[in-house]
Amino acid sequence: MSHDGRVSTTDNTETTARRRGRRPAGQDTRTALIEAARTVFAENGYDGATVRAIATRAGVDAAMVNHWFGSKEGLFAQAVLKLPFDPLELLEILRDGPDDELAERIVRTFITRWDSAGGGVFVALIRSVTGHEQAGHVLRDFFQKFFTALISSVGADNPELRMTLCASQMVGMGMVRYVAKFEPLATEDVEVIVRAVAPNLQRYLTGDLG
């Protein structure tokens, strides 16, 4: 485990999932960490919020963050974004394949996971962003780190602009499929969406932006 609270992600996903399985005895710790994390992220932004500060506010050992959430990213994803997955684990999955199919993996993975979590997760995310200026900043910090990590691995120029263009497509897809529920996109088959959207996202990731 490194000093910034990130755990190694070389262990396989199944082990990770078991290790984080909810144990009734620890639920108080987990809940306290989530509540502390919401406050500390809102007060200090994503980069300014340390694992140590969150653990101190929750009154537990800093190792509990890694035990329950795998990493600061994982805690943020579950406490603030309420995402049903660990972003570090997701990064591993998305990086695993040819660069020119990165967009295809992103679209397929996000839609599949959002679908299986039910649209409610996305609605809650958008509400929190529209309701609190601070949540927008925190989400932006997080997205920036997440997509910059992805984009830097394919080595394209202008990663910041590419990151926000990707965000515009994926956030808009979530809005239309889960929040506004425009048909046919709201119920369209995942693979139809992948074929329609992935080439556009791939252009944002690695193409000529004009």
Place this chain on the structure above:
Amino acid sequence: MSHDGRVSTTDNTETTARRRGRRPAGQDTRTALIEAARTVFAENGYDGATVRAIATRAGVDAAMVNHWFGSKEGLFAQAVLKLPFDPLELLEILRDGPDDELAERIVRTFITRWDSAGGGVFVALIRSVTGHEQAGHVLRDFFQKFFTALISSVGADNPELRMTLCASQMVGMGMVRYVAKFEPLATEDVEVIVRAVAPNLQRYLTGDLG
């Protein structure tokens, strides 16, 4: 004026703007129509809400809808979507040019108008969609009519899917630029955004969707 309450759009924009200029004496009528429209659109959806029903609820003559808002579309745009422009007038502008530059006109026109209205309009729109299931339906009906009219003019197959894909890109652009305010997209020059986004939107409008 046709039986469905649409006015001719052959008069030029300047005349239209003057005709709709706010006159203190009529503000009560205008306000009453906006309030009535919100209720009737929410109760009956976009298609089910008639100009006559809205005027009756507001206690004014149906001709007042056209006088103050130009059309049912204009009333909807201003009462429910709080858009700072008349969608029929916008359709004319967007249709005026080569088909293969339609996306460029859409991106440039929307961003320019949203920018000049301030991001608040977009935030209000998203809040109303996330806050009320009904608002989502009404917005979808409207978007469907608006983009279907645009897409049918370029004659591509599968207009419904194309319409929702376009909506996903434009709604996401609004979310990222005005609500979450991701940099650099939040403050990026309009023409940079046009060059980056228009080719993607054009593919959704007329390209091969796979």
